[in-house]
Amino acid sequence: MTTAQKILCVLYDDPVDGYPSTYARDGIPSLTSYPGGQSMPSPGKIDFVPGELLGSVSGELGLRKFVEGLGHNLVITSDKDGVDSTFERELIDADVVISQPFWPAYLTADRIKKSRNLKLAITAGIGSDHVDLQSAIDNNITVCEVTYCNSISVAEHAVMQILALVRDYIPQYRLVVEGRWDIADAVSRSYDIEGMSVGVVAAGRIGLAVLKRMYPFDVSLHYTDRHRLTIEQEDELGLTFHPDVESLVKACDVVSIHCPLHPETEHLFDEKLISKMRRGSYIVNTARGKICDKNAVAKALETGQLAGYAGDVWFPQPAPTDHIWRTMPNHAMTPHTSGTSLSAQARYAAGVREILENWFNGNRIRDEYLIVQGGHLAGTGAHSYSEGDTTGGSDEAAKFNR
Secondary structure (H helix, E strand, C coil), X not given: CCCCCEEEEECECCCCCCCCCCCCCCCCCCCCECCCCCECCCCCCCCCCCCCCCCECCCHHHCHHHHHHCCCEEEEECCCCXXXXXXXXXXXXXXXXXXXXXXXXXXXXXXXXXXXXXXXXEECCCCCCCECHHXXXXXXXXXXXCCCCCHHHHHHHXXXXXXXXXXXXXXXXHHHHCCCCCHHHHHCCCCCCCCCEEEEECCCHHHHHHHHHHHHHCCEEXXXXXXXXXXXXXXXXXXXXXXXXXXXXXXXXXXXXXXXXXXXXXXXXXXXXXXXXXXXXXXXXXXXXXHXXXXXXXXXXXXXCEEEEEECCCCCCCCCCCCHHHCCCCEEECCCCCCCCHHXXXXXXXXXXXXXXXXXXXXXXXXXXXXXXXXXXXXXXXXXXXXXXXXXXXXXXCCCCC
């Protein structure tokens, strides 16, 4: 058996009214593989019921019995930001850190420097930009994420928000709640998406899934990606490829962002790029908040250059109460929830357990889960990320009054 290790797991808070004793449905569909054939997470065993709330503190990702049964120490907290946080204190001697993108534990260069035992950082979900990847590379820390576990979940959320923006759904719902029947008010910003041009920035698993789901709406589909799709894929969906983002945004009425956050994409959608979009365009961002300049987005909504902005990613996370996106006009923002549906939680909890089983046993972690290993970008990381620092945010997130 391996030497006892300390596993520090950062999860979001339980529901305000307490951890649920019942659920809206009795279970979730059983899937055997992801689109394209990649196998689902395959741990030796799970100690949770799929469809239950696993991503909050009391859910513990279903890990406690497994981890403690092997003689390791599992520490669970939601207190993650600032120098006095539980995360900051417990990190000093942690061997493994587990965090979710929805409630990220910002693993900055300074924190890594203080963490003398840290050897493994796992993202319970997809997206490891809250880890300073360059520092992980320099300090020989393995970084993993549960690739594909919630890709379809995020794609569904993006399609929902595209339709919510174009049809102006949220103001119409509010009218009903307020007891009103003002149809002219309800439809004054509502359009059909039929015939519009819809584009995605990055056509990886999530972006391609969005394109496939938008195809039946009789729209023109566009994409840009540094890895071009096959001719067969382009022909199947009638896709128009653009060599860069600027070309894409000029041609589209709706742009959905699905690229990873790294130094080249940080603040990609700034005032200059947004000014080149069609007046009255819509942006949906379920990738990372830092890809968009928050002030540029708010200004474009004020001037009408953008007709709407939606997504579920912010910077920092959780978003401070005075974050400008909370009060800007014509938005349909949600907390970072797209990838943490109860269905997705079952997959990423199983994936985390699979990674830990391999780690404890000294077995190889599958390439699709690897972001950094052996002092280099590896596996999925070599395909999707660039070396460099896109973390930070912990101090700003600490201002948020929960």
